[in-house]
Amino acid sequence: MITPRFSCTQTEAEVIVKMYCPSVRASDVEINIEETLFSVHVNPYFLRLNFPRSLKGDEDASASYDAGSGYLTVILSKETPGQEFKDLDLLAKLLAPRPSAEPPQQPVIEVLSSEDAAAGDEQDAGEELAQRTQQLTLEQQEILRAAENDWQLPQEIPEPLPQLKTTPGYRYGFLDMYSGYFRHVAHTENEINELGADAETCPSSERRKLRLNHEDEKWDEEHYMADYVEDEYIQELLYWLNPHTVSGEDFHYSEEENMTMLRLPRKEYLATPQQTHSLYLTLATLLFSYAYDCRTTQHDPTPESAWTLSVLTPAFTALDPAPYTPSSSNSSGFSAEEILVTLAASYRRALAFPLYRSWALAEACRADVAALLGKGKRVVARCLLEMKHILDHHEVYYLYSKIWVDDFCTWTLAHASDETLGGLAVAVKSLKMEKKIIGWHLEELEASAQEAIEREPDSDDESEDEIERMLPAPM
Structure with a gap:
C-alpha cells in the first residue's frame, strides 16, 4: 500500500483531510472511523491517522474526489464541536501508531469483615507458626533461632547478576x-x-x-x-x-x-x-x-x-x-x-x-x-x-x-x-x-x-625605528 501525500485542517465542527490520490475510482473509497482512529483505503493508497480527540462515526463523514487535480477530500465531524485538534501539521505524529493501552490494574483486596476472624487469629497463630517452622531447612531454622536470641548476623547485599547475553554483539542506536x-x-x-x-x-x-x-x-x-x-x-x-x-x-x-x-x-x-x-x-x-x-x-x-x-x-x-x-x-x-x-x-x-x-x-x-x-x-x-x-x-x-x-x-x-x-x-x-x-x-x-601577543613588538614602531636609522644624521 502507498501512503498518499496529505494535509489536515479544521473548523469549529469538522476536520478536513485532503489526500493526493491520482487515477483512482471514487466509488472504491472505504472510510473507517473508530473514536480517534481514522483510516481510508482506495487502491493502491491507504492512510491511517490517529487524532488527539474523538470523531463521529462513518455515517457522519463525507468524501469528494476531484479527478482533474487527483485530490480526495474527506470531511470528518468532531465528536464535540468547538474542540481544538492540536498538532494537525505534525504529520509524523498523526501517522504514529495508537499508544498501547495501559496495563491492567492490580486486583484490589476488599476487607468484607474483620470481626469474625479476629477471635480465632491469636489461637491459630501459634499452630501456623509451628507448621511453617517444621517445613524450614536446617539452615533456615538456625537463622530463626539466632533471630530469637538477637544474634548479630552478618548482612550483605548480593551483587546484581550480569545481564544475560545470547549473542556476542551489543545493540546501539x-x-x-x-x-x-x-x-x-x-x-x-x-x-x-x-x-x-x-x-x-x-x-x-x-x-x-x-x-x-x-x-x-x-x-x-x-x-x-x-x-x-x-x-x-x-x-x-x-x-x-x-x-x-x-x-x-x-x-x-x-x-x-x-x-x-x-x-x-x-x-x-x-x-x-x-x-x-x-x-x-x-x-x-x-x-x-x-x-x-x-x-x-x-x-x-x-x-x-x-x-x-x-x-x-x-x-x-x-x-x-x-x-x-x-x-x-x-x-x-x-x-x-x-x-x-x-x-x-x-x-x-x-x-x-x-x-x-x-x-x-x-x-x-x-x-x-x-x-x-x-x-x-x-x-x-x-x-x-x-x-x-x-x-x-x-x-x-x-x-x-x-x-x-x-x-x-x-x-x-x-x-x-x-x-x-x-x-x-x-x-x-x-x-x-x-x-x-x-x-x-x-x-x-x-x-x-x-x-x-603582548611580547610581540609593534610592527609599525619597528618600521619607524628602521627608517630613522637609515636617515643621515643632522648637521
Whole structure:
C-alpha cells in the first residue's frame, strides 16, 4: 500500500483531510472511523491517522474526489464541536501508531469483615507458626533461632547478576534498537568510526573509553592556540544569527519537509522515564553538532557537512549517547551537573576535530542549542530533518540517519514535550561552562598565547625605528 501525500485542517465542527490520490475510482473509497482512529483505503493508497480527540462515526463523514487535480477530500465531524485538534501539521505524529493501552490494574483486596476472624487469629497463630517452622531447612531454622536470641548476623547485599547475553554483539542506536550496521565496516571508508571492526561487539563502557582516548589523541594545542590568536573569521561566525532562532511565530513546514515526514518510520516507542530523560540529553548533543555546522557554513551545507555533523556527535562516532553521568531521579528535570557533562562531550569534539577550534565558537553553539530548544518541537524537528537530508545524501554516513536521526525525528514530532524542551532550554542557557572540565588546560594555553601577543613588538614602531636609522644624521 502507498501512503498518499496529505494535509489536515479544521473548523469549529469538522476536520478536513485532503489526500493526493491520482487515477483512482471514487466509488472504491472505504472510510473507517473508530473514536480517534481514522483510516481510508482506495487502491493502491491507504492512510491511517490517529487524532488527539474523538470523531463521529462513518455515517457522519463525507468524501469528494476531484479527478482533474487527483485530490480526495474527506470531511470528518468532531465528536464535540468547538474542540481544538492540536498538532494537525505534525504529520509524523498523526501517522504514529495508537499508544498501547495501559496495563491492567492490580486486583484490589476488599476487607468484607474483620470481626469474625479476629477471635480465632491469636489461637491459630501459634499452630501456623509451628507448621511453617517444621517445613524450614536446617539452615533456615538456625537463622530463626539466632533471630530469637538477637544474634548479630552478618548482612550483605548480593551483587546484581550480569545481564544475560545470547549473542556476542551489543545493540546501539536509538533506544538500543539496532545491530548489524557495522558488520562490514572494515570494507567501508568510515572516517568517523572510532570503534573500528569491534563496533558490533564493543560494550558501552568500552565505547566511552575509546572515545575519550581518541579525543585526547586528536587534541592539538598548536591548532587551538593558532585559532585563539588569529580569530578574524571566527569572530565573523560569532555574529551570525541562525534563522531558526529568530524566525517569527508563523510556522509552516514546506512541501519537501512534509514528504520527508511521510517517509519516516512509524513505530511505537515504549521508552521508560529514564530512557526518555536520556533521549532529551542526546538530542542536545545532536543540536550542538547541527548548530556548529550551521554557523561554520552559515546555513549553506557543504560536502563536508555530513562529516562535521557526524564527527561532533558522540552517539555517532563511538555509539556513545548521553547520559555521561548518573541522571537525576526526577525524569522531568535536568540537573546542572548532567547538562554540564553532556555538553562537555560536544565541546571536546568541537575543540579537537573540525577546522575551527574555538571556545567562543562552542559557547555560541550552546546558545543556539538553547534557542532552538526554546522554540519547541516543531523547530527542533525541522533541524533534525535538515540533518537527515544532509546525512541521507552521503554514501557512508547515511547509516547514522538510519539508526539515530530517523527515529529522533519521529519521536520528537510524536512524543516530545514542548514543556520539557523548554525546561532543557533554560538549563542549557543558564549553564556556566568551565574550561577546566574539558581537561586540556585551556586557560593556561590561552594565557600563554596572550603573553606571546603582548611580547610581540609593534610592527609599525619597528618600521619607524628602521627608517630613522637609515636617515643621515643632522648637521
